[in-house]
Amino acid sequence: MTTSPLVLGPILRYVDEVSATIWVETRESATVTVSTTHGTTSARTFGVHGHHYALLQVGGLAPGTVTPYSVEVDGTRAWPDVDSSLPASVISTLEPGRPLRLSFGSCRTSVPHDKAGNRAHGVDALRAFALQLATRDRVVEWPDLMLFLGDQVYADSTSTAMQQFISARRDIHEPPGTELADYxxxxxxxxxxxxxxxxxxxxxxxxxxxxxxxxxxxxDWNASLSWKRKVEATTWWHGRIVAGLASYWVHQHLGNLSPAGRADDEIWRRIADHDDGSELDLSDVLDEFAARCDREPRSYRWSFCRDFTASRLIVLDSRAARELDPARRALVDDVETAWLDERMRGGFRHLLIGTSLPFLLPPGLHHVESWDEAIAEGAWGRLAAGVGERLRQAFDLEHWGAFQRSFRQVAEMATEVADGKRGEAPESVTFLSGDVHFSYISEVERSSGSRIVQAVCSPIRNPMHVALRTFNAVLAYGIVTKLAARLARTAGVGGPPFHWSGIEGPWFDNCLASLVDTPDGLRIRWVSGIVVRGDYLRPESKEVAAITVEPRRSSIASPASTVSRAGGRMRNRRSAR
Structure with a gap:
């Protein structure tokens, strides 16, 4: 059996109406060629710490078309794999006038898909979805875009296979142990x-x-200034953050950029301007760049924004862009907030904001986080501040609710959009998130204007421990919410700028969500994977929930009156464990 010259990919990244971006990693320095019926596109690889990558822009495509493609590496056919039973890979360009179809989710561990892997991590919802698409199942709407909202990889909680690789390189009994150390x-x-x-x-x-x-x-990356100072005092953190940001730029961020966005990127311009036929080694450049991004977060933007036919998608960096100085503490710093403010506009049917952390947590949990932020920053004195900081780091109390200044700023932006104060009001302002390892949908309680909705899909494959599920479910409902709100008030936290409540959830299955702009409203559907007849390698898909958020029909409609559920009820709800 021959070894493919491809290590990873091809991965289809930014696609518009007439072009597509394709990313690959190759085994050796090489020239990579993508071929379609419209012609060929070639690019030389660039190197990073002994690895070889190429990013190719395929042009000359027609809007709304489906075009098969193949990949060659130094003239050798590398893709499609002739031994694969899966369909040919294709490029589907956007069609003008067609409403957006989007899949989204977060938190996916990489473990085997056998019985043992499923017992520990559940069925991979992404794999089940892939196999369903591969059958050309017409029940499934082919998405225009898959949006992965964080934790594509786990650098701090590694699998057995990853630990074997690490232990073959260094002593795992020395810091950082089984966590990642370098590129x-x-x-x-x-x-x-x-x-x-x-x-x-x-x-x-x-x-x-x-x-x-x-x-x-x-x-807890950038949970607080105390967290940052503690981790920066270790012998291994600098290497981790440099490798993490450098590898993220290569593997994830670069493909988010449009052709125009890449042309403005300082690192990409080095690649584009390199034309002597050799492979450009970016190792030192990327390391210096990543170190600067950590040291000076305002020097580079990881967030991005895309406009589709009737929808705008804003994807927000809620980790690297934080301001941790207690006097200016913010989930997104002033520069990033100004960038977001410019893009929070009406004039679209739907305004979608992708943020890895849910903007609207279950209310009880939101109030607990706002209380903890207040006491950790000194509302109850120095002794309580230490307790608050320990709680913050132990229980991951560092979402939007724990950054009240940012929460209120974005809440005001969302409300102004929904009230038509930033252009024509859309049908919905919808936050798409992951992170929390349970899924739900909630809505701001409003009697007029656009709907403000939070939809969460988490995890794709990394279920929450059973013992924590009840705790999180309790925080979503009833008396606990009221008690948590009172607790926050005792620490001087003012009431939230609006109130919200759950439409459905939480549920804890491994899921991938889909969002489709339909004439009836925004249809959101959560699908998980199930093993049928013991075939662990070919899981099938099962609908967990389906909800349509309809446009508001009158100024007195209640949120629940314009939300329809699949079949009038939740279907096949079952824990992934």
Whole structure:
């Protein structure tokens, strides 16, 4: 059996009406060629710490078309795999006037898909979705874009396979132990995450966009100034953050950029301007760049924005862009907030904001986080501040609710859009999120204007421990919410700028969500994977929930009166465990 010259990919990234971006990693320095019926596109690889990558822009495509493609490496056919039973990879360009179809989710571990892997991590919802698409099942709407909202890889909670790779390189009894230490280990982690045959095919034929969350680097990344000072005092953190951001730029961020966005990117311009026929080595350049991004977060933007036919998608960095100085503490710093403010506008049917952390947590949990932020910052004195900081780091109390200044700023923006104060009001302002390892949908309680909705899909494959499920479910409802709100008030936290409540959830299945703009409203559907007849390698899809958020019909409509559920009820709800 011959070894493919491709290590990873092809991965279909930014696609518009007439062009597509394709990313690959090759085994050696090489020239990569993508061929379609419209012609060929070639590019030389660039190198990073002994790894070789290429990003190719395929042009000359027609809007709304489906075009098969193949990949050659130094003239050798590398893709499609002739031994694969999966369909040919294709490029589906956007069609003018067609409403957006989007899939989204977060938190996916890379472990085997056998009985043992499923027992510990549940069925991979992404793999089940890929296999369903591969059958050309017409019940499934082919997405225009898959949006991965963080924790594509776990740098701090590694699998057995990853630990074997690490232990072959260094002593895992020395810091950082079984966590990642450098770029070589990150490159292997991405290989484990993206090599599964079904998911590799899916990513080769459906466009994707991505944003990091904490586990792409480390749990609680930038939770507080205290956290940052503690981790920066270790011997290994600098290497981790440099490798994490450098590998993220290569594997995830670069493909988020449009051709115009890449032309403005300082690192990409080095690649584009390199024309002597040799492979450009970016190792030192990327390391210096990543170190600067950590040291000076305002020097580079990881967030991005895309406009589709009737929808705007804003994807927000809620990790690297934080301001941790207690006097100016913010989930997104002033520069990033100003960038977001410019893009929070009406004039679209739907305004979608992708943020890895849910903007609207279950209310009880939101109030607990706002209380903890207040006492950790000194509302109850120095002794209580220490307790608050320990609670913050132990229980991951560092979402939007724990950054009240940012929460209120974005709440005001969303309300102004929904009230038509920033252009023609859309039908909905919808936050898409992950992170919390349970899924739900909630809505701001409003009697007029656009709907403000929070939809969460988490995890794709990394279920919450059973013992924590009840705790999180309780925080979503009833008396606990009222008690948590009173607790926050005792620490001087003012009431939220609006109130919200759950439409459905939480549920804890491994899921991938889909969002479709329909004439009836925004239809959101959560699908998980199930094993049928013991066939662990070919899981089937099962609908967990389906909800249509309809446009408001009158100024006195209640949120529940314009939300329809699949079949009038939740279907086949079952724990992934």
């Amino acid at each position: 070589e280990e990150y490159a292997h982690l991405y290989r484990l995450a993206w090599s599964d045959e079904a998911n590799r095919w899916l990513m080769s034929t459906v466009s994707s966009a991505m944003i990091f969350d904490d586990h792409d680097v480390r749990d």
